[in-house]
Amino acid sequence: MKKKICRLFLGILGIISLAGCRTDKKTASADTEPQKVELVVWGAEEDTELMNQIIQKFKVEYGNQADFQITFEVQGESNCKDVLIGGLEEGADVFTFADDQLHALAAAGALDPIENADKIKADNLPSAVEAASVNGSLYAYPLTADNGYFLYYNKQYISDEQAKTMDGILQAAAANGKLFSMDWSSAWYVYSFFGNTGLKVGLNDDGITNYCTWNQTDGSVRGIDVAQAMLRIAGSSGFTNRTDEGFLDGVKNGSVAAGISGVWNAVEITKAWGENVGASKLPTYTCNGSQIQMASFSGCKLIGVNAYSAHPKWAALLAEWITNEENQRLRFEMRGQGPSNIKVAASQEIQQSPAIAALLEQSEFSQLQWIGGKFWDPVSKFAGSMALGNPSGQDLQEQLDEMAEGVSAR
Secondary structure, X not given: OHHHHHHHHHHHHHHHHHHHHHHHHHHOOOOOOOEEEEEEEEEOHHHHHHHHHHHHHHHHHHOOOEEEEEEEEEOOOOOHHHHHHOOHHHOOOEEEEEHHHHHHHHHOOOOOOOOOHHHHHHHEOHHHHHHOEEOOEEOOEEEEOOOOOEEEEEOOOOOOOHHHEHHHHHHHHHHOOOEEEEOOOOHHHHHHHHOOOOOOEEEOOOOOOEEEOOOOOXXXXXXXHHHXXXXXXXXXXXXXXXXXXXXXXXXXHOOEEEEEEOHHHHHHHHXXXXXXXXXXXXXXXXXXXXEEEOOEEEOOEEEEEOOOOOXXXXXXHHHHHHOOHXXXXXXXXXXXXXXXXXXXXXXXXXXXXXXXXXXXXXXXXXXXXXXXXXXXHHHHHHHHHHHOOOOOOOOHHHHHHHHHHHHOOO
16 A cells, blocks of 8 residues: 555656646746846946947847846956955956956955866966966956056157167157156056166065065165166156056147057057057166166956856856957957957967067066055155155155055055
8 A cells, every 4th residue: 555655656746747847848938038137347448439349249149048238337457456345246247457456356255266267278378377367276367468568659759769768768858849758656657667676576475465675775776776767757858747648648639759658558649640659668767877677567457257246157258258369359459459369469460569569578577467455555655756856855765665664564
């Protein structure tokens, strides 16, 4: 009797299971309304048109699988980490950021390791993969491999020979009633004066705090030698301390004949200067009686997927779409930014780009931008004082000591 009851019970379960299967198939049919997927993407203001094009193509490609509502919002890449960590659940699903923020984002739980890492690694340059990885695990999608800077100059006013030295650039600019522009409010650019002097800055083993010897008082080049060199440059009638946006405005209105920037401005500068546009590695500058090659920070821009996204699979697919071969090629065409994708980087149009060639020339004198967060403000404060000619009259060594102490603070 018990066996009969058992067989009857199992039979009923089988009927219910079959009925459930038929219901699932009907639910997955074409009659079902697609899932509503809302995503927010963060990126630079200059990327607005480009990103909206990329997002629209994504919606067309996958529109039969979900009802997408994807919004692009402007969020500066330099402080993306701080804004995102300040509210992970309210932050963007997909976001653009510089590689020096990767370790902090991963440590805060804002990023998870990428599932299809092997494909992403195979598609991108090894240096970009390294920049997107923590302890060998890929945490972000490489977007560009050009996050560095070099010299732009207008050949109508500055010759190739003059562009080799800061003295030559300043003299030529002043003689033509023009200006050389550099952003000393940004510690990112100010690094160029210290990077090849033997004075050191970088991350400690904890991956958070810094060491800094920019205030060193002995050696062939001391911190005070660099400070005095900066004051001499700032005192030239051919120098102007402008933000990157101010530099581009000067290029367009004709007041600026040279400046330090990156590939993101290549398209606009070429439009303004036409066949007179020149691009090369950074110049040398006079320091303690010698010519020192200016250094640079280098790195990559990355796309991250918020670990708290309500739609992690779709967010990851969108991140991969933004960084794929086709869209990295489009990014170069519209924004002049150097690709991390191996196939695009090897293409003829990339190899023939003056801006990319200048970036590669400068790469010999560059260092990966792996710096803790307390680097930026003290350096910007010091450089701001130098740009104004040290108006407070404070002892230069004291200012250097304060800067180094701030950079190295725990």
